[in-house]
Amino acid sequence: MIILDGSTLTVEDVTQVACEGKRVGISHEALKRVTQCRARVEQIIQNHETIYGVTTGFGKFADVLIPANEVETLQANLIRSHACAVGEELPPDVVRAMMVLRANALAKGYSGITVETLSMLIECLNQDILPVIPAQGSLGASGDLALLSHLALLLMGEGKAVWKGKKMPAAEALRQAGLKPIRLQAKEGLALINGTQAMTAIGVLTFARAERLVKMADVIAAMTLEVLRGIPEAFDEAVQDVRPYPEQAAVAANLRDLLYGSKLTTRQGEVRVQDAYSLRCIPQVHGAIRQVLTYVGEKLAIEMNAATDNPLIFADSNKVISGGNFHGQPIAFAMDFLKIGMSELANISERRLERIVNAQLSGGLPPFLSRRPGVESGMMIAQYVAASIVSENKVLCHPSSVDSIPSSANQEDHVSMGTNAARHAANVVENVARVLAIELIGACEAAEHRGSDRLAPATRVLYDAVRENVQPLIQDRSITGDIEYVASQLKEGVWLRRVEKVVPLIC
Template identity: 65%
Template structure:
């Protein structure tokens, strides 16, 4: 597998996903290596000269006025990591930790942080040899960097903490040793350089975005199948209608729907059965398109952040400057994550309404009540709609914006924070819930197709139907469908069914 070349400038969301999900290896570019080495020389000169530099020859936060001798510069960094490693909660997933390590390495490769080349190389070696630190997901304020969770990453580089290696949770030193690696002893500036950044929120946010985009695309296909089984009217997706309100995303979704429904024997025309469909069908381009606008905003911000230097202070070797700034503040990502979870909430909301139309005999146009094969004796898929309603209701709570909150810290020196990591974590939960909501709609749509005549499905939606039927059999007799929903949601998040559909349609918007 061709390695990803880190240069601090050209990392993309897709490359982050490949490193995280597919274990693609990583190397440092030659130019980045030179920048890192030169910046490190500058740090050592500053320490030798005894210059006052935040976090190098001073304490941290409110202790920034406490001067530290050059003899204690290394001890200062070790104490920083140990004291800050107090995050709590469940460990981040291994893909998220891989993304985290990749983003941290890429930021350091810009040559503004003053880290030693050997320390950066150990971080890269951990990525390539799959030493994944145990990083608790809670405890970041999203400003001053993701300090507490990132410190757990650095503990492992020091030979402390814990890490997963070859499926086992091990002490950090043992994980490194089994991978053939040796821990480092942090030197001046290095601890601060490793934890003062937005990589927790950005790693979670980037992988969440990738999943969200997959869901947004496959949602068009699921909704198309629902429309077919309800004998819906595709006329509303005509290009003329979209050009009259020319949002590019609305136009793109409508084009997806026309492509997905091409060749369907189940759809109807205006006036054939009814003049127009309910909003959850007729307004698909407008609602799904609006979610795509939100995802576009999130992508724009993530693309900047994954190639940004976000620690403090930053060193500029050409100018000979050391500047204390605020690039660690996560406000841009906090807003993006809050916006993304709101957009994905609506994708789930409208999906649940389509599920209701499939199971409600007053709305389904002749389908059996709750898609039951023996109505009355068998409840069919009645309660799946309850689960969907529960999930979309939970999403509404999670959609409360974390970015509007701030609690001062460090004796009010750090008096405004972003809560961006909370926003990213909640966005990840919203996307997982949305996947289950869409899974329920797909299961119901496939059941409806069995009643309406699955042979009449369009070629593209027939591929999706067959994909589902490979893991979920028709609910002829009542049974627990929990595992069916979970398996379907995981398949939707993986993107494999999207690829199968796109093999028929070509790339969807």
């Protein structure tokens, strides 16, 4: 079980909850903080203090005072009116990630939630009762209001939910699970939806997949270098030392280890004097992409353990402050940076693929790796597909974070569009997995012609893993299923674990 305390949640924790169904609980200290903070909210109501979202309306209605007998109605109406997201439904892993991230933020004890409502959120997560949440509709400031409102509807027994693989009314899902809907009290609706948990949830899961793909890209690139009779001397430690980026050095070290024992690589002047950039500059490009991941990882680590709602209630000092921690600009920038970096991973992969299938560049491999060139086309159109995906990524990489459209009658006059950035980053990473898959299939096919027994021990492990389910292209066939299968294995790190038993990779 993962214990939430508002401060120590990690990417690995979130992925275990989101992808493996690991259960969560709340620390004793966190519950104490939540209780203390809630007591301050009750005091605000009793004293008739003017506090945004507790005794006033929301957004442009911040100056509208709410009578004491309407404060609960205010919270329910907030959720119902804001739950208007549209588009495709978020996948279950993203929804689970949203739930655990929101619970962790509430556990910090600055939001004014009741212990009962927080416990209900955690119970729904642990029983895998998932709200149906459409993906589109967040501006990424004032939090992910529309998307998180669909999450909050579940706790109220409204909206739709998925339980045990079936979509049903949320009230029915709660009833079958033996739970009763909650009645939101003062501040609770706002506490549930005023945060960055949608963009952060998408970001965390996308980041985790990106990390695995970046590692696997080193292995795939190593195999491609082998089948193209490449020159590993470019990866010599001395070359890296005089341009001392640690990420570049890490990639070069990976490549040296991965290529150790290969009978296919060559030396300078043996076949050619130097390789093309897509081979020779792997450490420089893959290393720079790792620099992007370092930046993104740092920002996600902070955001996962941040209080991002408004107003924030500081029970110890008796302060209630309206601030702007809900603004998603840090994550918007991070997600735009992530998609740019990962897009470049696909760009260089597609260029390596082109060298494999182009007989004028491959150094003796048959055109398009065809067994019967002319009669059969081999991997000709697979390269087209990779090129198409790379082009699509360039469109997706247009930065969302540079856009802002005023909302709420210009009260909320600058927004981050961080959730759009995160969604596009997720699309880019999916595309990168497919491009790397096509390169890997091409490298394995080229190894059939060069002699797979001549591969280095580490790359041979990957080759054997691929060949368990992807057979050689003895004759033309559709390889759509092969590409999707290989991409899924790369994203989820299935083969990475096998390779790392031979060569532990540096990230």
